[in-house]
Amino acid sequence: ESLEKGGFDHFMLKEIYDQPRCISDCMRGRLLLKEKRIVLSTINLHRNELVNAGRFVIVACGTSWHAGLIGKQLIEQWAKIPVEVEYASEFRYRNPVILPGDVVIAISQSGETADTLAAFELAKKSGALCFGIVNAVGSSIARASDTGIYIHVGPEIGVASTKAFTGQVTVLTLFALALGHELGTIPQQEYEDTIEELGRIPGKIKTVLEKDSKIKDIARTLTYAENALYMGRGYNYPVALEGALKLKEISYIHAEGYPAAEMKHGPIALIDEDMPVVFVATHHQLYKKILSNIEEVKARNGRIIAIVTEGDEAVSDIAEATIEVPPTLAPLAPLLSVIPLQLTAYHVAVEKGLNVDQPRNLAKSVTVE
Ligand code: G6P
16 A cells, blocks of 8 residues: 555555546546647537537545636636536436436546436436546446547546546636637637646646645645634636635535635634634636735735745735745636645645545445445
8 A cells, every 4th residue: 555655655646646647647638739729529429419508517525626616707707608517416306407408517536426427327318418537437427428528547546536636626617618719709818828827827836746745834724623614706606616625625624615705705704813714816817806915814824825926925915824835827726726735624624634535424435325
């Protein structure tokens, strides 16, 4: 087993560190940097159904559902096709409306999650095109798919998903870009610039991983906390949800993720000197807005940890601690900003002496309801 961990103490840490390579594997043969083009066989084979889709409905659970929330923003941004994101467990029992022309996307690392599979089968019965975004080749969801894209990040062992999440987001990015290009809804320059920047993402993830010892120090702030809040906006809102989920799963600290502007409708009542608040505040369109949310927390003596873009000054001036990530385009921000949150949860769990790879009560693959 220690051989399989490749010198790391835990599978989760190995999988976090594997991400630059995994993202490259995921993009291989799909992102053609020299030609500045994306090639996806699903778009060649099912072009008509995909470009004419009236709507995408994403069904998923857990971390895969968070990837779906990012996918919604990406597809709506570039392909201008509406997207709904559903918990598979709710969708399957709700008599959902599935319209002609709907494409239902199931996102699943294992390809075996019972609720996601059932939601997918329901969609198939209703006549929707079933599109799988799956890691496990040949799994039940992969077999139930009419088409789809494998994420190709290799087996994930740690119960808390890490590399599968960034792989799912990468696939959704490639798909949304390619679809937008087919439809002519993304400007050519933006398409090419995003392709170039995607090519730089594995290297930028490496840069974030180099900050690990600083992240480990900062994670100590959370070790003795009973609660924590995670806040983000725009593309970083699902990242906040994912950061909170990681902390809950392996560190057993109650954590909630929230869109930062919603803070004033509830979570702000919880803030005092014992409440750590993790802000994902990279330099993108809503930066100024999130800065004012951070100031509100500061005014109430909350303890602020922030993920910021390299060279940030305004947030760094008020936060107790900041972790810098390299600059990137807003739609690609989650691929970088989630890394420090994965590492933070990992270090807190290790510091508390918990079973990182197999947290209590959780299963890697939930094959029963
Ligand atoms: C379990 C795992 C999570 C995962 C979720 C969905 O809860 O512990 O890490 O995100 O199932 O799994 P899937 O295999 O469908 O992505």
